[in-house]
């Protein structure tokens with residue numbers, strides 16, 4: 462029987478996916494909070510939701526079962542019972558800065574007064590100070606910045622379900638993310654895996670859990686085949702974390718034998734490998750020309766199991782050759798974002814023109830706004846399903862970031 466998580470490629474026919482419909486969290490902040498919350502603009506929520514529904518419908522119309530994070534999280538907590546709800550809240554409050562104290566108690570009481578679903582949505586959306594009829598008198602609260610509006614910050618990046626966890630084979634990584642703005646997000650997935658009837662006790666492997674200091678994010682984790690992964694060394698994923706997950710995958714019978722670490726520029730526009738490089742067919746990839754240096758070169762290290770738990774590293778800079786070798790291909794089509802035009806490529810990459818979601822070999826979902834990149838994909842023989850993108854793209858993520866595949870057919 463297929464496990465509730467089974468992903469052995471980036472391109473096998475997508476069967477089950479997890480999304481998060483944007484909610485109040487994507488507008489519950491002020492412009493001065495944007496850099497910290499990793500947003501570049503204030504989205505218009507009703508339109509963002511319409512666009513997201515268009516994305517979800519496109520997937521459903523193509524035979525994909527769509528699950529929603531916010532619903533799974535509430536179901537998992539309810540399935541776990543009162544103790545699980547209590548433990549979840551304690552952890553969430555601690556990670557929000559309230560391990561104990563008066564405010565901890567007030568917030569806990571407030572959140573427990575709601576249905577579990579409303580509680581989950583409230584935590585995701587953020588708790589404003591003016592929601593509570595409470596003026597803190599303790600020193601910690603008094604010393605806090607007075608005009609800051611929130612007791613608990615919103616989590617506007619939740620609709621990028623790709624990042625807090627990543628499906629790999631019959632398991633997943635639950636990620637310790639880089640920036641505080643996103644670190645609480647993976648607690649939802651941890652709770653779902655442990656307690657949701659669909660996932661709990663199904664023999665899923667957690668290749669690496671969220672209790673780490675080194676950081677990794679799903680946008681950097683690409684499942685190239687049933688034995689090969691690519692992982693970005695990026696603004697969000699450290700070399701240490703890659704070595705750590707490599708060791709765990711190699712020693713735990715995951716089926717994975719080779720990890721290609723690819724170093725990309727460390728900046729906000731290219732925060733993850735999937736913003737500059739995605740697999741879209743057995744022998745086709747999108748690549749943003751801006752990541753390739755002189756002669757089309759880029760640093761890659763192919764990591765394999767060495768003796769006595771050591772890792773072997775093979776440093777190469779010819780990405781095309783590295784991929785051909787790892788995937789046993791005679792040829793490979795690297796399709797440049799924005800047709801390789803430096804101005805168009807930079808513009809369309811900014812709006813996730815490279816961030817395609819393959820739902821079958823050669824069939825991809827992309828943002829409609831990246832019309833040059835979309836045309837080029839069609840010229841290379843791909844079937845391109847375009848989705849609406851004016852508001853969703855303001856969060857700096859595209860169709861791949863907005864989806865966490867749970868089950869794909871094997872190739």
Ligand SMILES: NC(=[NH2+])NCCC[C@H](N)C(=O)O
Pocket residue numbers: 498499500618621623624643679680681732733735736816856857858859861862
């Ligand atoms: N897989 C991705 N490329 N995700 C994009 C995440 C965007 C989000 N605003 C962040 O900075 O974290």
